[in-house]
Amino acid sequence: MWETISVFLVCLLALFSTLNCNQQDSIPEGDLLVLTVATQETDGFKRFIRSLQHFNYSVKVLGRGEVWKGGDYMSPPGGGQKVRLLKFALDEITEDNKVILFVDSYDVIFSSGPKELLKKFQQTKHKVVFSAETLIWPDRHLEDKHPHVREGKRFLGAGGFIGYASNLKKMLSDWSGEDNDSDQLFYTKIFINPDKRRSINITLDNRCRLFQNLHGALDEVVLKFEDGRVRARNLLYDTLPVIIHGNGPTKLQMNYLGNYIPNVWTFETGCTTCNKDVRPLSELQENEHPGVVIGVFIQQPTPFVTVFFERLLNLKYPKKRLSLFIYNKEPHHEKQVGTFLEDHKSEYQAVKLVGPEEGIDPGTSRNIGFDMCRDDIHCEYFFSIDVEVVLKNEDTLKTLIELNKPFIAPMMTKPGRLWTNFWGALSADGYYARSEDYVDIVQGNRVGLWNVPYVYHIFLVKADVLRTDLKAPDLFESATLDPDMAFCANVRNKGIFMFVTNMHTFGRVLSVENYKTNHLHNDLWQIFENPLDWEERYIHKNYSKIMRDNLVETPCPDVYWFPVLNEVCCNHLVEEMENFGQWSGGGNVDQRIQGGYENVPTVDIHMNQVGFEKEWRKFLVDYIAPVTEKMFPGYHTTAQFDLAFVVRYKPDEQPSLRPHHDASTFTINMALNQVGIDYQGGGCRFLRYNCSVEAPRKGWALMHPGRLTHYHEGLPTTEGVRYIFVSFVDP
Incomplete structure (x- = not known):
């Protein structure tokens, strides 16, 4: 029995020894160095550096101050300048086990840190790993020479690769090209050469575990919001790439992802970078402002x-x-x-x-x-x-x-x-x-x-x-x-x-598409196109207090008085009417109305004469109807009207208006100018109640019932010119 147990323990010890031998030690994060090329500090480069710093990567920037000769994604193949700079930088590295990550900078961001990157690199069991792409370029004739893969992307992408310094030196040893030669083609020819691929020990990151090239893969990549963290996810392979590269014509999608990655904006924190690198002005003297x-x-x-x-x-x-x-x-x-x-x-x-x-x-x-x-x-x-x-x-x-x-x-x-x-x-x-x-x-x-x-x-x-x-x-x-x-x-x-x-x-x-300029004050006609701006321009500053604070006065029974139009609106209406100038004669014969006869004539201009009927009805619906329904509970109005007009009273023209009932369910009567300044006298007297409003306020509306109860007259204007806006609303 003891002999059997001894044999079992020896076998178990041998098994653990084998497992331990096969287990690789993790690569220390200090052994990783990021190399990139940037001849200018563009906005993209600054974004790249911020993402590196977020995860505490060590980086060395090559080519600062040089003139860029390596082309761009809009031009024929280039990038040889990057190979030259990388080769020179590798020659200065003496540690063969140093892990070098070489990536572009202007269109690259990191979504995770060195620990995850190095772990995934080790798991490939290769010495050099290139990013992979769906599309082959710049020479499509080389497609058949690429090794086939069971799953993933088949073609090499030169915008990002990771490897041991010694292997990368070997890979670049044959470079003798010009700055405007294609780095993509150079690396591709090495990869499709079976002997070089084996001797350098190169593979591709086919399933985008380390690198995500966006060109040809936009539909594969989405944002993944985790708790307090954002990164990119490849839906096709269900992977979380560490490095995102907006290669080729995918810069816009790169910018979109960069609005979130790495943790630029999260649901938990909101914007984490908005208050960084700001330029405060509050402490500056006036002459110190930019x-x-x-x-x-x-x-x-x-x-x-x-x-x-x-x-x-x-x-x-x-x-x-x-x-x-x-x-x-x-x-x-x-x-x-x-x-x-x-x-x-x-x-x-x-x-x-x-x-x-x-x-x-x-x-x-x-x-x-x-x-x-x-x-x-x-x-x-x-x-x-x-x-x-x-x-x-x-x-x-x-x-x-x-x-x-x-x-x-x-x-x-x-x-x-x-x-x-x-x-x-x-x-x-x-x-x-x-x-x-x-x-x-x-x-x-x-x-x-x-x-x-x-x-x-x-x-x-x-x-x-x-x-x-x-x-x-x-x-x-x-x-x-x-x-x-x-x-x-x-x-x-x-x-x-x-x-x-x-x-x-x-x-x-503002909406400007339908703005007409055939009036004196064209903004009056903007109540449909730009209602908020119309309100701010023309409605009385205290109008909101009508509903909120009951700012409605009752100078006579069932006569309500409240602010509606501001001074600018009143002035514009008066000026618009005078600019139009076609005042009626104030006689009973009036071809503007149905039947051609006016029982109680005034000197006026109707809104249909100046093309303001639709606008005025919207004004009544939006600003008068709510007050009407507040003051007359249970009553609802759609603000239909047959007559809406501006009346002009002058001592030598028509100074007053005889007693009458209005042909309306209710009437709106608004003063458009100021008693004591623009004219003397005037006002409205309700005979049944022996009650008068003798000092109308500019922009304030008098609202009262029409046909049955409120028999009234216009009091004489003794000096100057008085203007009022009248609407017979029915119902």
Whole structure:
């Protein structure tokens, strides 16, 4: 029995010894060195370095300060310069067991740390591992020479590989090419040579466990949100690659992934990098603020231009650190531009105006604006803003500067829509496509800084960028693209990241497609196209208090008095009527109404004469009907009306109106100018109640029942001119 047990123990000991011999020691993280080539510190390079630092990789950058001669993904094969620099760097490494990871930098991010990378490298049981691709390039004739694989990607990708220094030295020993030769072809020919493949001990990362090349694999890769962590997942192979490479024409998807990886934005933490590398302005004296050229662009007839300039004036930034460039293509807006400059030009450091008489196209005008900044040694930023932008946040310029990005835009929306001034993705032909996260960003479910392929209407760009990468005069020119898209394409092609931020509410963009200019005050007609802006421009500041605080007075029984229109709206209505000028004669014969006879005539202009009926009915539905239903419980109105008109009272024309009942269920009577200033006398007397309203307030509405109870008269206007707006609402 003891003899049997002894034999068993000897066999068991031998088994454990065999297992121990086959077990490899883990490669120490200190043995890993990342090598990359970067002749310039682009936005992509900075992203690459941030991801390395996040996981504490050791890195050495090759080629700093050199002129890049190795081509790019838009040109014929290149990359030989990278091979030369790598070969030289390897010659300086004396430790043969040093593990070298060589990757591109401008379009690469890391999603995990050295420990996982080295573990997966060891598991391949090879000395050199290249990334793998679905597509073969640059020589498709070499396809048949590649070894077949049971599962995974078959072709070598030169953008990333890992291996022991001694093996890599052996692999590069035969390199004698030029800087513009193809590194991809060089490595491919080594790999498809069976003898070299065996002697160097090369394999491919066929299932994307270490490297994920995006070219040819966009449908395979998704974001994987873990607890407090984000990384990429390959759905086809169910793997979690350590290194993501946006090779070839996949830079946009790389930028999308880079908005999250590594842990840039998570559901648990939100944006983790938004407050890094910022440029605080709060402690600076006014004369220490960066110099900014603000470019204002008016390319088409646009509503509320006067309000735009008011908001521009209210930006919280030292005026003496601001210069203005204004491009106005539209003669229609010359008056507003001229008024603004006449009143405020002296407040700015410098002002340049390009008017419609100069015949300059919009694309050229923007480059002229850029030149104003390029040529000014004190200019550090160019702030471009189209006149259709509604800039509600007075701190917008400061906020963008403090975020300290080469190119950044505030997110702008259109109320009630998913439209914004940025695109989250592009279609194959370079037009709009919706990214997976677009709706969440627009609705504020994801808040941060987002690297996107297209922004317009408003952005801030650093002057240094305009003087270097974006110095070409044809930035807005393209044979196939609109100027805005051409500009963004040029920015992308220069490797400049365009960020949009939704960390604050900045404002919105007006709808301008249906703006007509055939009236004096065309903004009055914008209640359908831009209702929020119409309200801000024309509704009384205390209107909301009617519902909230019961701001309704009752000067007479069942007569309700409340604020509706502001001073600007009243003035615009009066000026619009006088500009139209076709006042009725105040006689009983009136061909404008059904039957041609008016029992109680006034000197007036009907809304159908000036094309304002639909707009006025919407006003009644949106702003009068809620008050009516509040004051007359149980009553509902659709605000239909046969008559809506502006009445003019003058002592020498028609000073008053005889007692009468209105032909309405209820009547709205609004004063459009100010008693004691514009006229004397006037008012309304309700005879049944012997009650008068003798000092009508400008913009306030009198609302009272019509046909049956409220017999009333218009009191005499004794001096000046009185205007009122009357609506007979039925029902």
